[in-house]
Amino acid sequence: PDDGPVADTVVAEVARATEQFGGHLVTAPVTVDDALACDVVLAIVGSAGEVGTASATMPPPPGHPPRTDPYLRAVQAVVEDLLALGSSVLNPGMFGLGRHRGRTVVVAADAAGLLYGLHALVRRGEAAFSGPDDFVWDLPVNEIRMLDHWDNTVVHPVMGQVERGYAGGSIFWTDGRVRDDLSRVAQYARLLGSVGINAVGLNNVNVHAAEARLLTDHLDGVARLADAFRPHGIRVFLSVSFAAPLSGGLETADPLDPDVQRWWADAAAGVYETIPDFGGFVVKADSEGQPGPFAYGRDHADGANLLARALAPFGGTVFWRAFVYDHHQDWRDRSTDRARAAYDHFTPLDGRFDDNVVLQVKYGPMDFQAREPVSPVIAAMPQTRLAVELQVTQEYTGQQQHAVYLGTQWAEILRFPLAEDGRAVGWIAAGLSEDHEAERRAAGLVAVSNVGDDEFWTGHPLAQANLYAFARLAWGEEDPVAVLDEWIGLTFQDPSVAPAVHAVLDDSWHTYEKYTAPLGVGFMVRPGHHYGPDVDGYEYTAWGTYHLADRDGIGVDRTRATGTGFTGQYPPPWRDVYESVETCPDELLLFFHHVPWTHVLHSGSTVIQHVYDTHADGYDEVVQMMQSWATADGRVPKAFFDRVTERLTEQERSAREWRDQLRSAFHRRSGIPDATGRTIY
Numbered sequence: 001p002d003d004g005p006v007a008d009t010v011v012a013e014v015a016r017a018t019e020q021f022g023g024h025l026v027t028a029p030v031t032v033d034d035a036l037a038c039d040v041v042l043a044i045v046g047s048a049g050e051v052g053t054a055s056a057t058m059p060p061p062p063g064h065p066p067r068t069d070p071y072l073r074a075v076q077a078v079v080e081d082l083l084a085l086g087s088s089v090l091n092p093g094m095f096g097l098g099r100h101r102g103r104t105v106v107v108a109a110d111a112a113g114l115l116y117g118l119h120a121l122v123r124r125g126e127a128a129f130s131g132p133d134d135f136v137w138d139l140p141v142n143e144i145r146m147l148d149h150w151d152n153t154v155v156h157p158v159m160g161q162v163e164r165g166y167a168g169g170s171i172f173w174t175d176g177r178v179r180d181d182l183s184r185v186a187q188y189a190r191l192l193g194s195v196g197i198n199a200v201g202l203n204n205v206n207v208h209a210a211e212a213r214l215l216t217d218h219l220d221g222v223a224r225l226a227d228a229f230r231p232h233g234i235r236v237f238l239s240v241s242f243a244a245p246l247s248g249g250l251e252t253a254d255p256l257d258p259d260v261q262r263w264w265a266d267a268a269a270g271v272y273e274t275i276p277d278f279g280g281f282v283v284k285a286d287s288e289g290q291p292g293p294f295a296y297g298r299d300h301a302d303g304a305n306l307l308a309r310a311l312a313p314f315g316g317t318v319f320w321r322a323f324v325y326d327h328h329q330d331w332r333d334r335s336t337d338r339a340r341a342a343y344d345h346f347t348p349l350d351g352r353f354d355d356n357v358v359l360q361v362k363y364g365p366m367d368f369q370a371r372e373p374v375s376p377v378i379a380a381m382p383q384t385r386l387a388v389e390l391q392v393t394q395e396y397t398g399q400q401q402h403a404v405y406l407g408t409q410w411a412e413i414l415r416f417p418l419a420e421d422g423r424a425v426g427w428i429a430a431g432l433s434e435d436h437e438a439e440r441r442a443a444g445l446v447a448v449s450n451v452g453d454d455e456f457w458t459g460h461p462l463a464q465a466n467l468y469a470f471a472r473l474a475w476g477e478e479d480p481v482a483v484l485d486e487w488i489g490l491t492f493q494d495p496s497v498a499p500a501v502h503a504v505l506d507d508s509w510h511t512y513e514k515y516t517a518p519l520g521v522g523f524m525v526r527p528g529h530h531y532g533p534d535v536d537g538y539e540y541t542a543w544g545t546y547h548l549a550d551r552d553g554i555g556v557d558r559t560r561a562t563g564t565g566f567t568g569q570y571p572p573p574w575r576d577v578y579e580s581v582e583t584c585p586d587e588l589l590l591f592f593h594h595v596p597w598t599h600v601l602h603s604g605s606t607v608i609q610h611v612y613d614t615h616a617d618g619y620d621e622v623v624q625m626m627q628s629w630a631t632a633d634g635r636v637p638k639a640f641f642d643r644v645t646e647r648l649t650e651q652e653r654s655a656r657e658w659r660d661q662l663r664s665a666f667h668r669r670s671g672i673p674d675a676t677g678r679t680i681y
């Protein structure tokens with residue numbers, strides 16, 4: 001269909017499959033009969049999707065002879081029918097797949113769509129090659145489906161090589177440069193392309209000294225990484241330091257200074273000279289010690305547009321993170337509320353960001369907790385391209401020691417009807433409006449990857465399901481258990497293992513929530529590494545993450561009436577739903593309200609009894625997860641079985657620690673006994 005690298009990948013995949021399973025590949029049928037004799041037809045029909053213009057939308061690549069008419073007629077014969085079945089306009093990445101007139105057919109608007117269609121065919125398995133006519137169109141709902149790696153090029157003394165990484169070292173970098181052997185990167189690229197990921201950030205958003213030089217001194221290595229991703233339809237991005245012009249010899253990094261603007265324009269030109277399809281920059285500015293425009297009295301729109309204008313001539317994009325807050329907060333100061341920060345900083349700038357800026361907003365107002373409300377920023381910036389950021393790496397959800405399937409959490413976030421007109425978070429990220437018309441400001445989903453050089457890629461082998469689920473939800477799938485089922489079917493040879501894996505993972509997010517910080521209050525983790533319980537670990541620190549528990553009660557008053565006013569950042573009805581203890585959902589009660597231990601929840605239980613019960617139940621559920629997993633023995637590869645068993649053993653130990661510390665700590669504070677009489681230490 002074309003000679004680009006992605007179409008070449010499709011051809012190579014089919015060649016590999018025919019070698020393994022039989023049959024043969026015809027890449028350029030010359031007659032109608034040749035083409036129509038094939039059992040499987042894969043074709044790119046061009047984005048206009050109109051058969052009459054197919055020859056015009058498929059110009060031969062320069063230097064190639066014109067397409068033969070019979071070939072076009074053959075493809076058209078099939079495509080004509082198919083377009084009549086469903087779609088007259090084909091979007092980028094879109095494909096149609098199914099059985100048609102006794103043949104299996106994949107048609108797509110572009111090479112990426114053909115690749116996605118081929119992999120969709122593989123997911124169907126044998127069923128794709130027989131059966132009655134049945135044809136579906138599919139397309140990614142999000143334009144951007146991106147994974148960010150928080151990888152350092154060298155091992156950082158505190159954070160290790162991968163910040164918040166729980167799967168070993170980086171698959172990209174070693175000793176300050178790109179690895180010589182990129183075979184694992186090639187496998188990763190193939191894996192991500194198979195589920196529609198189309199962008200990857202190659203380095204940590206906390207840009208340290210060594211990584212600040214990537215942009216200028218290590219482009220050959222970055223180009224090799226781009227070469228590995230390109231055949232799978234994935235563009236690469238670099239995290240850059242806003243202060244880079246200073247290390248480049250300038251006196252200032254002021255975004256309004258013409259020399260600084262020239263410096264960035266030159267830097268961008270240098271990158272595109274080496275990597276013509278480079279994606280752009282990811283930037284964490286004025287956040288947790290990273291430099292930014294505030295130092296020069298400028299705002300985040302000035303900062304983001306500086307980089308956007310350097311990238312614009314080359315078609316690049318800036319992902320500018322909204323994770324900006326005061327991390328030097330005085331814990332005594334109750335007027336500052338970290339949850340408010342992103343909204344307060346960014347919503348006044350709505351409308352000022354250039355078109356090639358994407359504001360990257362964490363799903364919650366705090367920081368990737370197991371339970372937070374969704375960030376009000378997501379519904380508050382209609383004039384800004386906005387991507388929602390999730391965390392596949394399990395920083396606050398068990399660090400790939402605990403089996404926690406996050407697909408369930410993300411699906412709940414994405415379908416939350418945040419906007420006043422009822423639009424869900426996932427719709428806003430995708431830029432869909434009520435009538436499903438795509439808006440100009442569509443962006444998508446970004447997540448922090450959980451992959452490293454670990455033998456099982458993700459430390460906990462079952463954490464692979466989270467990587468898969470992110471990609472499938474970013475594509476547009478909505479049912480997290482169906483996605484999990486798909487992953488199980490593709491991962492394990494023996495289908496009889498499925499019930500055990502479902503029993504471990506299906507409800508594991510809720511299980512984790514039960515034995516950790518209760519009712520949306522968050523944190524209570526050990527400072528620094530964030531693993532394991534420490535009720536007061538962050539209580540008197542500068543990080544703005546407090547629970548305010550005393551002998552009478554617990555929780556943070558974020559109401560407009562008596563608290564920090566954070567509820568006022570939400571559109572109706574949520575500003576009122578969250579404002580009142582009467583209507584605030586139980587699972588978020590302590591995020592929004594400070595209540596007595598004896599406050600009665602909608603569930604009928606008191607807050608204190610809820611803590612006692614859920615912590616006991618959560619631990620018991622982990623024990624059940626272990627029992628379920630034991631039934632997989634002999635049905636999955638031994639090394640895989642053993643690694644999961646080892647992790648579940650640690651999860652059981654850790655869940656017991658959480659249970660006992662939280663039950664004891666809350667008992668000591670409240671003085672109220674557990675009504676069930678279970679042991680408290």
Ligand code: GCW
Nearest residue numbers: 150163164205206284323367
């Ligand atoms: O969750 C916090 C992490 C930091 C991280 C930061 C961020 C990359 O603890 O390690 O830094 O978020 O998202 O920028």
